Amino acid sequence: MQYLPPAMERLTEQFKKLPGIGAKSAQRLAFHVLSLSREDAAAFAQSILDAKDKVHTCPVCQNLTEGDGPCALCSSYKRDRSIICVVAEPKDVIAMERGGEYDGLYHVLHGVISPMNRVGPDDLKIRPLLDRVAQGGIEEVIMATNPDTEGEATAMYLTRLLKPFEVKITRLAYGIPVGSHLEYADNATLMRALEGRQEIN
Amino acid sequence: MQYLPPAMERLTEQFKKLPGIGAKSAQRLAFHVLSLSREDAAAFAQSILDAKDKVHTCPVCQNLTEGDGPCALCSSYKRDRSIICVVAEPKDVIAMERGGEYDGLYHVLHGVISPMNRVGPDDLKIRPLLDRVAQGGIEEVIMATNPDTEGEATAMYLTRLLKPFEVKITRLAYGIPVGSHLEYADNATLMRALEGRQEIN
Numbered sequence: 001m002q003y004l005p006p007a008m009e010r011l012t013e014q015f016k017k018l019p020g021i022g023a024k025s026a027q028r029l030a031f032h033v034l035s036l037s038r039e040d041a042a043a044f045a046q047s048i049l050d051a052k053d054k055v056h057t058c059p060v061c062q063n064l065t066e067g068d069g070p071c072a073l074c075s076s077y078k079r080d081r082s083i084i085c086v087v088a089e090p091k092d093v094i095a096m097e098r099g100g101e102y103d104g105l106y107h108v109l110h111g112v113i114s115p116m117n118r119v120g121p122d123d124l125k126i127r128p129l130l131d132r133v134a135q136g137g138i139e140e141v142i143m144a145t146n147p148d149t150e151g152e153a154t155a156m157y158l159t160r161l162l163k164p165f166e167v168k169i170t171r172l173a174y175g176i177p178v179g180s181h182l183e184y185a186d187n188a189t190l191m192r193a194l195e196g197r198q199e200i201n
Numbered sequence: 202m203q204y205l206p207p208a209m210e211r212l213t214e215q216f217k218k219l220p221g222i223g224a225k226s227a228q229r230l231a232f233h234v235l236s237l238s239r240e241d242a243a244a245f246a247q248s249i250l251d252a253k254d255k256v257h258t259c260p261v262c263q264n265l266t267e268g269d270g271p272c273a274l275c276s277s278y279k280r281d282r283s284i285i286c287v288v289a290e291p292k293d294v295i296a297m298e299r300g301g302e303y304d305g306l307y308h309v310l311h312g313v314i315s316p317m318n319r320v321g322p323d324d325l326k327i328r329p330l331l332d333r334v335a336q337g338g339i340e341e342v343i344m345a346t347n348p349d350t351e352g353e354a355t356a357m358y359l360t361r362l363l364k365p366f367e368v369k370i371t372r373l374a375y376g377i378p379v380g381s382h383l384e385y386a387d388n389a390t391l392m393r394a395l396e397g398r399q400e401i402n
Contacts, residue, residue, distance in 0.1 A: 003274060003298050004291075005267040007251040014248045018230050029219050031292060033252050034265070041253040045246035047215045050208040051234050052242040064235070066206040073204060090205070091232060097204050 008034070060132065062108040062125040064090045073106060080104045082139040086129065086158065088112050088146060096144065104142075107132065112145055112154040121157060129158070133165045140168040147174060209235070261333070263309040263326040265291045274307060281305045283340040287330065287359060289313050289347060297345065305343075308333065313346055313355040322358060330359070334366045341369040348375060 004012070008030055015026035033041055055064050058071035065071035073079060073093075083104030087093055093106050109124045132138065141162055145151035159169050174192035176185050185193070205213070209231055216227035234242055256265050259272035266272035274280060274294075284305030288294055294307050310325045333339065342363055346352035360370050375393035377386050386394070 003264070003294055005256045005265050007248070007255040007267055008265060011248040011252040014245045017245075019233050020226060020229065025221060027292065027295075028221065030252060031290075032220050033249055034256060036253070038253055041249055044215045045249040047208070047212040048234055048242050048246040048249075051212040051231060052237070052239055054208040055206045055235060063204070064206050064209060066208055089232075091228065093204055094228075 057108075057110075057125075060128075061106045062110060062128060063093055063106055064108075078103070082137060083142065084129070084132065084138055084140075085142045085144050086155075087144045088151065088154070092144065092146075104140075109145070109154065112150040113157055114150045124154075126158065126161070130161060130165075133162060133167060138165075138167050140170060143169065143171045147172075258309075258311075258326075261329075262307045263311060263329060264294055264307055265309075279304065283338060284343065285330070285333065285339055285341075286343045286345050287356075288345045289352065289355070293345065293347075305341075310346070310355065313351040314358060315351045325355075327359065327362070331362060331366075334363060334368060339366075339368050341371060344370065344372045348373075 011033060012023075012026045012030040015021050015029045016023060018026075021029070033044070036044070054066050056066075057063065058065045058074055060070045060074040063071055063073065069075065080103050084107050085096060085102060085104055086107045086109065087096065088109050088111060090108055090110075093108060096102050096106070107125070107129045109126065109129075111119050111124050113119060113121055113124065133141065141158075143155035143158065145155050155171060162169055173196055174189065175196055176182065176189065176193050182190070212234060213224075213227045213231040216222050216230045217224060219227075222230070234245070237245070255267050257267075258264065259266045259275055261271045261275040264272055264274065270276065281304050285308050286297060286303060286305055287308045287310065288297065289310050289312060291309055291311075294309060297303050297307070308326070308330045310327065310330075312320050312325050314320060314322055314325065334342065342359075344356035344359065346356050356372060363370055374397055375390065376397055377383065377390065377394050383391070
């Protein structure tokens, strides 16, 4: 990667740091930036700074938000304020909202308990969740962490902490993904789908 | 993509404009930027502006460079100043240099003639190439545009323009890529490899 001007080298290096971007892609992206107008490049640079400077977490649900006070979801009068769906990351809120079915509130943990990665309960936004439930008015807490070991362990841990508050605690159903085939389902999923079988009316 | 703060939406949109970055990747990259330190994000933003502001084309070979005067390659005393390798894009210089074999100079056209994309000869850096050859001292011009229709047409066009200067004009050899298999080579490549067959000494 010699014979590129230093500024291009630096930009290529910056792109290479991004997840999923290799050396070839990074170079292509750097050349693309060079082909932008000065205004478009400035807008790109500014959007990076803005994301860092303006975005913070909602004081209630810990999801990402801009501006003061609770986020749009937490302050919406259209949402059922008696249900909290607990997810690991802000992108999981987006996934749930994409479904369009859920109309309750959220709580974003910003991670899962993971001894391997040295993430303990104190590194997650668990305290604010307990505070919300302790304040009363919550009837159900849905655990919607990912169905892997760490997500499961986190859900179990939270369930134990939430038990004293006598709220209903539920878990997203396991099963065969819609549109997939039985023959391609792994055994664990198939067994869970069998356990969770439902009566057809 | 609702329920993301506007600054995150804007950053995601910016990433989505990059070549080869889809909606999912763009979102992942935006979340990655959010996880950077303020300093790292600022360095990323600055590198975008630097690439736009500092990088320009070498007055001699038209390759990308920083600073005043001819680029490092054009001013290197180690290079053979009697040969010019004509390529379409700056990245082709990098590809040639990676080989490590070529020690002459370059000329970057910044495109190829392409009536489909409305790129004519006047949109390319052809005039500076003719000026360089006209100045004398050049013995050979190697056409190293891509071996596709547009690259070929551009090479043929330049060959016609350079004929009056009585320099040797050559073309990179076509053939089977090293390490590949005959059975996977397309017919056109195979025919070119046959035409260009060389005696084994």
